[in-house]
Amino acid sequence: MTPGAEQASINAEPIPATAGIGLRGPYHSEIINRRPPIAWLEAHSENYFAEDGIARGALERIRPNYPLSLHGVGLSIGSTDPLDEEHLHRLRALVDCIEPALVSEHLSWGAVGGRHLNDLLPLPYTEEALEHMVRRIQEVQDTLKRPILIENISSYLEFVDSAIPEHEFLVAVSRQSGCGLLLDINNIYVNAVNHGFDPLIYLDAIPPERVAEMHLAGHTARRCGEREILIDTHNTPVSEPVWELFRHAVERFGPRPTLIEWYSDYPALERLLSEAETAQRILDEVHELAA
Template sequence: MNTLPNAVGVGFKPDHFGAIRQDPGPVGFLEVHAENYMGAGGLPHAQLTSLRADFALSVHGVGLSIGGSRPVNAAHLARLRTLCDRYEPASFSEHLAWSSHGTDYLNDLLPLPYTDETLALVCNHVDAVQTALGRQMLLENPSTYVTFVQSTMPEVAFLKAVADRTGCGLLLDVNNVFVSCVNHRLDPRAWLADFPMNHVGEIHLGGHAEEELPSGPLLIDAHGTPVADPVWALYAEVVARAGPLPTLVEWDNDVPAWPVLRAEAARANAILQDAILQGGGLGRVRVS
């Protein structure tokens, strides 16, 4: 599989099509949600075909329910294979989460207990996806709001074990790290210090919302605001340590005008370019 360029990307929104064509700024790749492009044609595919001629493409899934108790939905996987064959994206990713119960699909990405049983289940599903698609997938660390007393291993160890067993890559969402660590009163720098950067094929950045509860702050991975300053700081530390990595700015709700999103991409690009100039990295092995 091709890899994304060590550049900054944004999540493509149809309202931005004309503006991207006129002034993409520092944007080097675009990401789309797979489920929005599973129809046969129409304006969505016309726009994506046009953009694919000039930009690398990342496809991000939200509907495979990798952590679900049932096998991966074969019909959904077939539609995903058709989409990937059509556009030959440089990257395909999904979430470490479950979003289905029986035949019902939920509008959320729900957390998992980190146990040997869950590990075997997730690895089987990742293997099934990679075999069906004929390509490597990246698995994204979740934003979480609860933990499970049944868990027997830390989240980082769980993700590393999945990557080691299946050969999948990892998508490091820095905002998700910050959200989860604040919610569970953990140190995000300690979390990141243990993360297997050699498996990382893409980084995500996004905004979050905050509520103040009697027990302290609760962060929500809302993707409707600019990237917060603490997340920018963590991102700069990640690329200084691991070297430059393809970086996506997500903004999915209350989507702003293109100049606002382009400015977020420019801020990420400045940090990425500094990492390139400084020659950061600890012998990171790129996924393939």
């Protein structure tokens, strides 16, 4: 294939303000061979870092047929260690190859002293952490030569030192760094239950113009003494309270690209697509009411 032809094969469309699904290895063959109608796909960047690996080959075959977003889980932007240059270099190489419509990462940290926890860990919401996060997002954006989206995470603890509510911290990060926001509606609900705040106050504090994408996923309740903590497990259907919160978010922000995430105990692709249909129905209903 000539370089020109390769370029032309990239699907240059932006991510539509419709419901897509997370792309995972078990679905590669079906999506390549059957080309099911899916509005858009989001791939975890790290799964496709090996540039000659089988997974990258599959992504390159899928890419021309669907709008695609890259979502990173391992850059550890909030860590006080220097940014991992090799990781960032590999991300940039993937972005250059795949030309995704959106690139996103998390409001989190995951490594210290060169040792990784490979988890999305909460920051203390302090002025120091805010400055750090803004500086690091700018470094990433400078390297990738494009703005990224930052996603709010699920958390199971808050630090005594936190002086800024999470939603204010998130908006400040976005305004000061120039990044867009990827609002995970399930994560807002999980945190509201785990830390005892009103998720509607959170949503209503987010300026619509900063929201570029939304995520939806399932969670699992785990008993912790007298109370339950909600764990962001990504292996169940979206819960009813999260659907309700999503409806409120769509009313406030308008239609946005919305992703169904389901990342373990994989169901059949049809099950995932039926979750996307439910999200699409809400996007359509709110749009019709607003019209």
